[in-house]
Amino acid sequence: MPKKTLGALKSMLNSAVGDGIITRSPAAGVKPLKDDGKKASETYHRALTVEEQTLFVELLRPEWYYELIPLLFCTGMRVGEAAAITWKDVDYINNVIHISSTQSRTEGGKHTVDTPESRTSDRDIPMHSGILSPHAI
Secondary structure, eight states, X not given: OOHHHHHHHHHHHHHHHHTTSOSSOTTTTOOOXXXXXXXXXXXXXXXXXXXXXXXXXXXXXXXXXXXXXXXXXXXXXXXXXXXXXXXXXXXXXXXXXXXXXXXXXXXXXXXXXXXXXXXXXXXXXXXXXXXXXXXXX
């Protein structure tokens, strides 16, 4: 897990501890992965189980970004991609989301919307019932 992502996750879980939602952060003691030079396609990634997804979503219910989590789970979309989508990217006729941009943060802390880093990032993601129905997970 990249350092920034782990930091954000730890922050969310520590907030849940502070709010009394959970008694201990499951991310306590987790360290960022070291770069071993391998491509992502050469490494093993385990998807969260439905139970883990449900627990994760429930822990985030009071947070402002709560509604974003099922979209990320159901599409595999990156956070920056989800932050950059607009209504023109959502095609309800063909049930797809067009990914053609990504949001990132500059070193000065400003948010910018740019084209994706790679050609394969510019794509259409199918919308299934899990995305279309509220609170799918």
